[in-house]
Amino acid sequence: MSEDSLEIGGLKLASRLxxxxxxYADDAVIPAVCEASGSEVITVALRRVDLESTTGNxxxxxxxxxxxxxxxxxxxxADEAVRxxxxxxxxxxxxxxxxxxxxxxxxxxxxxxxxxxATEILAKEGFTVLPYVNADLYIxxxxxxxxxxxxxxxxxxxxxxxxxxxxxxxRILIEEIDLPIVVDAGIGRPSEACEAMEMGADAVLVNxxxxxxxxxxxxxxxxxxxxxxGREAYLSGPGARRTQASASSPLTGFLAEG
Amino acid sequence: MQIVLNGSETELADGITVLGLLESRDISAxxxxxxxxxxxxxxxxxxxTTLNDGDHLEVLRFVGGG
Numbered sequence: 001m002s003e004d005s006l007e008i009g010g011l012k013l014a015s016r017l018x019x020x021x022x023x024y025a026d027d028a029v030i031p032a033v034c035e036a037s038g039s040e041v042i043t044v045a046l047r048r049v050d051l052e053s054t055t056g057n058x059x060x061x062x063x064x065x066x067x068x069x070x071x072x073x074x075x076x077x078a079d080e081a082v083r084x085x086x087x088x089x090x091x092x093x094x095x096x097x098x099x100x101x102x103x104x105x106x107x108x109x110x111x112x113x114x115x116x117x118a119t120e121i122l123a124k125e126g127f128t129v130l131p132y133v134n135a136d137l138y139i140x141x142x143x144x145x146x147x148x149x150x151x152x153x154x155x156x157x158x159x160x161x162x163x164x165x166x167x168x169x170x171r172i173l174i175e176e177i178d179l180p181i182v183v184d185a186g187i188g189r190p191s192e193a194c195e196a197m198e199m200g201a202d203a204v205l206v207n208x209x210x211x212x213x214x215x216x217x218x219x220x221x222x223x224x225x226x227x228x229x230g231r232e233a234y235l236s237g238p239g240a241r242r243t244q245a246s247a248s249s250p251l252t253g254f255l256a257e258g
Numbered sequence: 259m260q261i262v263l264n265g266s267e268t269e270l271a272d273g274i275t276v277l278g279l280l281e282s283r284d285i286s287a288x289x290x291x292x293x294x295x296x297x298x299x300x301x302x303x304x305x306x307t308t309l310n311d312g313d314h315l316e317v318l319r320f321v322g323g324g
Contacts, residue, residue: 021323036312048264048316049290051283058322070324083296087318090291090298158324185324209322242271254292 004235006202007097008180009128009149011067013042017227018069019220020207021058025161029216033035037220040118042066043098043207045073046088069130071098076206078117078216085122096196097122098152099131108158112139116146123147132184134171140177151179152205156186159208167199174200190219190226193196197230198238259311270309277304288296288318 005012006095018041021030034042042062045112061070075081078101079116099122100115115131116139123129128149133139135153143151151172156162164170173180180202187193193204206223213219259272261277267306271277276299280287292299293316309315 021322022324024322043324044320046291046318047321051285051317057319059320070320074324086298087291087293088289088320090300091320092301092322099288115278143317205324234308 002145008130013067013203014038015224015227016041016203016231017193017224017249018184018203018205021062022207023211024216025211027056027058027061031063032217033210033220036217037210037224039066039220039224040065041096041152043069043070043071043205044093045071046084046091047074053184057167067096068093069096069098071100071132073100073102075099075101075118076103077101077111078121079112081114081118082121085118086125087125089127095126095205096130097130099129110134110154110166112142114134115139116142119143119148120146130182135166135167135173137172137176140173140179144179145176146183148179150182150188150202151177152182152184153187155183155192158215160186161188161209162186163188164184164196168193170201171199172195190222192234193223194226194230195216197227198233199236201225209224223228261309261311261313261315263315264317274309275305276307276309276315278306279305279309280300285317290317299308 010148015038017039018038018072019039020043029193072081072084083097099115099118101111102108110133112133117130119129130150131143131148140151148254156165182203183196183201184205187206188209196204210216210219287304294312
């Protein structure tokens with residue numbers, strides 16, 4: 001197969017699996033997860049330093065070649081997301097930002113209106129903006145207009161490992177939106193990541209499913225392979241689905257004939 | 259003097275700088291980003307940024323997240 005890379009914000013990525021750094025029982029496993037998954041993009045969050053105790057720094061566990069994708073988790077409106085994005089950039093980690101604006105505590109569903117507002121402000125400031133949103137065509141179109149670099153629809157609520165519950169809506173985004181579609185949140189099994197890629201998603205972001213597996217490194221490898229398999233299946237052009245059987249072997253020349 | 263440090267009222271010595279505060283708490287200046295009264299303080303200005311009574315200071319860093 002000729003080179004098949006994903007380009008976001010002017011950066012060519014060979015891997016279409018993005019990973020996260022949350023929920024690991026021990027952050028020390030993160031370098032091995034990065035290597036096993038082949039991922040080149042990794043998310044982090046921004047929080048207040050605990051002034052009473054100095055704990056390990058997650059940044060020490062992230063291989064230097066990875067593209068950091070800080071998120072704006074904790075933001076409840078566009079202004080807070082913009083503030084967090086500027087702080088993250090001041091950390092010197094580049095200008096990629098995953099916009100996450102959430103004020104719903106039960107399902108952690110993203111606020112599309114506030115997300116679009118933050119996207120517009122930050123895109124104008126030169127950020128490469130990857131907004132996390134519901135799989136909704138109108139929100140996605142508003143993000144295109146706002147200057148997003150990709151659209152990240154959820155498969156299922158964050159951390160649920162329930163898979164591609166939004167499949168039909170994600171399919172519509174893939175068809176209608178002329179930006180990379182990165183399925184983010186809810187992907188719980190490699191088969192689900194593979195399915196998203198088979199449909200034509202440009203990438204998937206997986207955190208909880210890898211971080212909370214009994215063997216995160218093996219699960220990371222499985223996800224890396226599943227994403228590649230799904231991508232190749234998509235590029236190969238799957239055959240048509242039929243309701244009735246269609247013989248694979250010729251229906252003439254049987255031994256019993258004549 | 260009193261400032262609000264990461265949301266908590268905190269007593270600090272008069273005239274302390276951002277860098278002095280970080281050093282007194284054993285926090286590496288390279289690992290954090292600092293916001294003073296809603297303005298980001300560039301890392302190379304930590305040493306000359308003096309804190310004043312009533313300031314609101316946020317000291318943040320990257321943590322694991324998805």
